[in-house]
Amino acid sequence: xxxxxxxxxxxxxxxxxxxxxxxxxxxxxxxxxxxxxxxxxxxxxxxxxxxxxxxxxxxx
Numbered sequence: 001x002x003x004x005x006x007x008x009x010x011x012x013x014x015x016x017x018x019x020x021x022x023x024x025x026x027x028x029x030x031x032x033x034x035x036x037x038x039x040x041x042x043x044x045x046x047x048x049x050x051x052x053x054x055x056x057x058x059x060x
Contacts, residue, residue: 008044
């Protein structure tokens, strides 16, 4: 099953830049089970939707 792409999703070029800012897992720690790109995409989507809701509220 593939997930739906959103307009706020990062392109591969954008992800390559942002991925450099995410620290690697610590030595001896657990490996990540979460896709960090999906987390960043979710944050951008939330910010996009929240911004539109705020603008709609102000305009009303």
